[in-house]
Amino acid sequence: MANGVLGGKLAFVTGAGSGIGRAACQVLAREGAKVIATDKDEKSAQKTLSLLKSSSATFQHLHFPLDVSRSEEVYSVVKSAIEHFSVPPSIVVNCAGITRDNFLLKLDEDSFQQVIDVNLKGTFLVTQTIARALVEANITGASVINLASIVGRTGNIGQCSYAASKAGIEAFTKTTAKELGNLSPTKLHCREEISAVCFLGKSNGATPTTVEHAALPCGISVAKASRALHRQTSGEMCTECSTRRFGALHRQTSGEMCTECSTRRFGALHRQTSGEMCTECFGIRCNVVVPGFIDTPMTDAVPDKVKEKFRATIALKRFGRAEEVAEVIAFLASDKSSYVNGASIEVIGG
Template sequence: MSNIVAGKIAFVTGAGSGIGKATCRILAREGAKVIATDKNLKAAEQTTSFLEGSGHLALELDVSELGNVESTFKKCQQHFSKPPTIIVNSAGITRDNFLLKISEEDFDEVLKVNLKGTFCTVRTAANAMIEAGVSEGGSIINLSSIIGKIGNIGQCNYSASKAGVVALTRTAAMEFGKFGIRVNAVLPATIETPMIACVPDKVKEMFIGMIPLKRMGKPEEVAEVIAFLASERSSYVNGASIEVTGGL
């Protein structure tokens, strides 16, 4: 089997842990040069240190600041002499609380990282690809969540941000199609990541009870779907929202 993204440059946000980290590992395994970005530079560096192949890059990135995203992309272009054509938006946070109690700051912060952060990266990446003349065959994969579709008690901010990611993905797919850039979203359910580690066991058990496969997903199981969407094997998949939920 040949590597499905051989020779490509992949830019992954939230690469320090969870789904982002697993995605870096699988894209590297499939032949890509990986730019692992995270707000926590040490975590991003740790991710790259375990990747197959050579020439990977770790960079600090705050996705919620457009200027920061743009300067980070400039660094990537200087390093590789061309922009990445695989983009995975995995950076995300939670600040859970009931709607009647949640603070304005916690609401804003989650939308700023999860939704605005996705916008900042998508816009910057697409502009870079188009300007460099490498947009044909470009693939952007945005991490949404099944919570964006079904909602969840205590997660009004998170569910709203992830629903927004799906809408942004659909629109971007419509606008970027003429440049040859595909844009898709992945909607995981309960995955074994550091983000889920702080959820009380009782709540986790309740979720697992609702999942037909009766278990949580592994980050790699989401990353394999992302790798498929990044590759030419999904060349006619565009504007789609793919659920990776064990049937939830």
């Protein structure tokens, strides 16, 4: 078992090639996590990987090139990571971000959209994709940490697109905290509109046979209201799902869940006489870190005169370091913050 408060956990970090993302990878690895470092610049992600230290020679950190604004890339990378580690990451850190600064009257539409696509849409795509995988794998107690900015609260001249994207991330996080923190097997069973993506095996080419099943673009057959439910209108368990997960069909003729299946998936039978599943929640926590002015490659382009004006407004009279933000990320990723959900934590120096 790896030492550290994150010993043995798997972390997925976007924007890992520099700045806060790189620092987050280093601190998470120091605390015992296995790290999946992703960045649009693959060489930068490789560099980050070379800086990571693990307490066990058996640990293998991974890196992937990833453009978080492209849903097909997000799905492909998450799927590859799960295939490598056999489990989805239980720590998600969304650090990928860009700026295209200009005054409102001069800012072109494409530049505005690029910032929204990477910063806000990218956070959405990664969070949604991994949350679906966590539900599919019945992983509880996961933690999603998103990166906003104090600019998203105060605004800043020449940064309308960046400020809008970061304000959106904060609102998005508070909403996902309510949804994912309260997500339970019962709600998945009752709400057919929730459709989980299956990452746990390749399709056997089977064709869905009931209205409860759907075929994804990747060809994998999954059930709406996924997990162990996967019911057929005939009263049988989904053949592909049960075969892949449990090594046998575990059919029921009564239309109820197989005792073996539910025991293995939930740690106990949790079967009520009413036929409902246990209401225990997945407990996926979502929090957002709100940095102030942090010394990173993103801020290197800011003129020194402007930097001094910002510095004068900070109580500590200095800019923050990426490592200081990363320490807060590690806290939110750990069980030490087990009752922190939907929180916005400022790291601004006062």
